[in-house]
Amino acid sequence: xxxxxxxxxxxxxxxxxxxxxxxxxxxxxxxxxxxxxxxxxxxxxxxxxxxxxxxxxxxxxxxxxxxxxxxxxxxxxxxxxxxxxxxxxxxxxxxxxxxxxxxxxxxxxxxxxxxxxxxxxxxxxxxxxxxxxxxxxxxxxxxxxxxxxxxxxxxxxxxxxxxxxxxxxxxxxxxxxxxxxxxxxxxxxxxxxxxxxxxxxxxxxxxxxxxxxxxxxxxxxxxxxxxxxxxxxxxxxxxxxxx
Amino acid sequence: xxxxxxxxxxxxxxxxxxxxxxxxxxxxxxxxxxxxxxxxxxxxxxxxxxxxxxxxxxxxxxxxxxxxxxxxxxxxxxxxxxxxxxxxxxxxxxxxxxxxxxxxxxxxxxxxxxxxxxxxxxxxxxxxxxxxxxxxxxxxxxxxxxxxxxxxxxxxxxxxxxxxxxxxxxxxxxxxxxxxxxxxxxxxxxxxxxxxxxxxxxxxxxxxxxxxxxxxxxx
Ligand SMILES: Nc1ncnc2c1ncn2[C@@H]1O[C@H](COP(=O)(O)OP(=O)(O)OP(=O)(O)O)[C@@H](O)[C@H]1O
Ligand SMILES: [Mg+2]
Numbered sequence: 001x002x003x004x005x006x007x008x009x010x011x012x013x014x015x016x017x018x019x020x021x022x023x024x025x026x027x028x029x030x031x032x033x034x035x036x037x038x039x040x041x042x043x044x045x046x047x048x049x050x051x052x053x054x055x056x057x058x059x060x061x062x063x064x065x066x067x068x069x070x071x072x073x074x075x076x077x078x079x080x081x082x083x084x085x086x087x088x089x090x091x092x093x094x095x096x097x098x099x100x101x102x103x104x105x106x107x108x109x110x111x112x113x114x115x116x117x118x119x120x121x122x123x124x125x126x127x128x129x130x131x132x133x134x135x136x137x138x139x140x141x142x143x144x145x146x147x148x149x150x151x152x153x154x155x156x157x158x159x160x161x162x163x164x165x166x167x168x169x170x171x172x173x174x175x176x177x178x179x180x181x182x183x184x185x186x187x188x189x190x191x192x193x194x195x196x197x198x199x200x201x202x203x204x205x206x207x208x209x210x211x212x213x214x215x216x217x218x219x220x221x222x223x224x225x226x227x228x229x230x231x232x233x234x235x236x237x238x239x240x241x242x243x
Numbered sequence: 244x245x246x247x248x249x250x251x252x253x254x255x256x257x258x259x260x261x262x263x264x265x266x267x268x269x270x271x272x273x274x275x276x277x278x279x280x281x282x283x284x285x286x287x288x289x290x291x292x293x294x295x296x297x298x299x300x301x302x303x304x305x306x307x308x309x310x311x312x313x314x315x316x317x318x319x320x321x322x323x324x325x326x327x328x329x330x331x332x333x334x335x336x337x338x339x340x341x342x343x344x345x346x347x348x349x350x351x352x353x354x355x356x357x358x359x360x361x362x363x364x365x366x367x368x369x370x371x372x373x374x375x376x377x378x379x380x381x382x383x384x385x386x387x388x389x390x391x392x393x394x395x396x397x398x399x400x401x402x403x404x405x406x407x408x409x410x411x412x413x414x415x416x417x418x419x420x421x422x423x424x425x426x427x428x429x430x431x432x433x434x435x436x437x438x439x440x441x442x443x444x445x446x447x448x449x450x451x452x453x454x455x456x457x458x459x460x461x462x
Pocket of ligand 1: 013018037038039040041042043044045
């Protein structure tokens with residue numbers, strides 16, 4: 001069974017079709033990196049998958065169960081972790097509470113067990129020493145690692161990352177990418193939107209190049225070097241110039 | 244000065260009697276008003292069209308009319324349609340509703356100042372919209388609203404004095420009573436003013452401490 005199936009996903013705002021019929025599948029343990037120009041609909045697509053944005057058409061399945069059309073998207077969101085560009089940590093909670101609030105309030109785990117789960121995941125991202133800090137007292141890289149731990153604490157079947165390092169100072173990017181690479185090695189199924197092409201090459205089992213709401217090309221990280229489509233070439237060329 | 248102190252000491256038992264009613268009025272109105280305020284604020288921000296409209300009409304009509312008129316409606320007008328309230332009840336109800344409308348606006352402002360990403364994150368870990376409101380949006384909003392809420396409490400303490408006009412024996416009414424017997428209007432009402440001032444100062448000081456205690460670091 002596929003971990004994720006996206007079938008003919010469409011989203012429009014008014015007359016403006018942002019996602020124009022996207023289909024792809026993910027195997028368990030697979031890491032897919034999505035690249036593409038700004039304003040192309042990458043974030044919109046990610047948020048359609050866990051229905052933070054309601055798709056207009058198409059079907060999405062998580063391990064064979066249809067997400068679209070369910071009256072209770074929150075049940076699926078429990079199983080789909082999401083990491084945001086702007087971290088979105090809960091400002092009023094400590095690091096520990098940020099990570100265990102999901103297990104406690106959503107999974108209804110007993111407090112002690114939730115705390116254990118939270119600390120395990122904070123260890124995984126290397127932040128067990130900061131459990132009593134508040135988000136505002138952390139560096140960007142630390143915030144994002146807490147964001148990852150918060151998502152992991154729900155024991156998700158799929159993780160979505162929306163440009164997890166785009167809001168970070170360059171010197172803090174590495175620590176976050178290291179954590180994601182570790183997750184990839186451990187077999188987490190991940191769909192990652194990023195502009196870090198080097199990281200994409202290292203971590204991706206498959207790369208999807210998206211433009212104007214469509215998948216233009218997909219394949220192994222080979223397409224970063226030898227794209228077959230002209231538009232992918234142009235994007236990569238522009239991108240390398242820009243750096 | 245000596246005369247003032249003497250008058251004050253003499254009036255003190257009356258002041259204390261009045262103060263009990265003032266405190267009862269202010270505390271129950273601020274608390275009931277708080278509950279009203281939270282509900283109205285949520286329905287103005289997260290409610291459907293229907294609850295949004297109702298709560299907006301509520302807030303605007305309360306804020307657009309004088310407190311005294313509202314009080315008189317509850318005390319003098321309602322009996323005409325068969326609902327008689329004691330002076331204290333009429334005052335508590337009208338002050339609660341009035342304060343509820345103002346508190347709703349403060350809380351709504353705080354809710355709207357919370358970054359959209361907070362709710363998105365709450366939803367992303369599987370909370371429902373209501374769980375997100377309860378666990379994430381509301382706690383942060385209430386922390387942010389403390390300064391305005393302190394103001395509202397201070398206003399309310401002072402506004403409870405209008406309850407004297409429907410016959411609640413609160414601080415102002417007791418002052419009136421004492422002064423009408425000893426004719427020391429200056430000293431008596433200075434004394435009354437002093438008591439209001441003291442209460443408001445203590446409140447402001449206490450709330451500032453609470454604000455410090457619950458402040459979100461760096462936000
Ligand atoms: N709520 C909305 N209403 C109207 N248009 C929207 C809305 N949200 C997004 N869009 C539009 O949809 C398009 C795709 O946006 P999206 O954020 O998904 O792009 P992206 O590929 O993630 O870009 P970036 O790399 O800048 O993050 C943009 O043109 C954007 O203006
Ligand atoms: Mg985006």
